[in-house]
Amino acid sequence: MSSNTHKSARPASPAKTGYLILYNAASAALWLTVMVRTLSAVAAEGHEAVFSTTGEFCKWTQTLAGMEVLHSLFGIVRAPFFTTFMQVFSRYAIVWGITDLFPGVARSPFYASMLLAWSTTEVIRYSYFALTLSGRQPAALHWLRYHAFFVLYPVGISSEAWLIWRAVEPARHQVHPWYSTALFLYVALVYPPSAYILYTHMMSQRRKVLKAAKAQNQKATQ
Incomplete structure (x- = not known):
């Protein structure tokens, strides 16, 4: 899941703009690598090979996205802190708390579909911000x-939820029963409303952008 907005609250300095362009361009390149690795693994060996070829790279690529929480916290971008934190935390929970601990869970088509949804979303998002900041x-x-998320979000969210659910039982034996219970409560009680908040936030962003674009077009034709 992903929903950040990288517009600055006030005119940005050249240094700040340059940093954000570099960050977004680098992130787009990293996620494009995740996408290519995932597709290559599926084509060559099937979905079972995706985690062994891409899992570690994806984990650290996603870990880098923790910078976005700091960007929001310190006002570098005008992104809501709560939704940014939820997005990053939910993915950290997957890459560090699920697939890193229980790699067997990741040897499923849902891991591959999750990575494809994530990487496609992020290539679009980071490329969009990098180019927009570049003028x-x-x-x-x-x-x-502002349209692809209609498909990508449900695919990513459902894949994430399935992986968490499948980790409930191995967590009981390999970590601790309390961890298993925490995963069960997370996927059953916390994940649905969190996913809803992130999805509706993106819907709200889409309405604002389309409304602004419509108003600009009407003004241009007058």
Whole structure:
């Protein structure tokens, strides 16, 4: 799940803009690598090979996204701290608390579908921000940014939930019964409302952007 907005609250300094362009461009490249590795593994050996070829790289790529919590906290970007934190925490829970501890769970098609949903979302998102900050905004990328999530979010969210659910039993034996209970409560009680908040936040962002674009077009034709 992902829902950050990288617009600054006030005109950004050249140094700040340059940093954000570099961060977003590097992140887009890293997630593109995750996508290519995932697709290559599936094509060559099947979904069972995705974790062994891509899991470690994806874990550290996602860990880097923790910077976005700091960006929001310190006002570097105008992204809501709570939704940013939820997005990052939910993915940290997957890459550190599920697949890193129980790699057997990741040898499923749902791990591959999750990585493809994540990587596609992030390539679009980071590329969009990097180009927008650079003064360019391709129409196709703008459309993907505010429409592709209709498909990508449900795929990613359902895949994540399945992996957490499948980790409940191995957690009981390999870690501690309390950890198993925590995973069960997380996927049953915490995950659904969190996913809803993130999804509706993206819907709200889409409405704002489309409304602003419509108003700008109307003004241009007057």
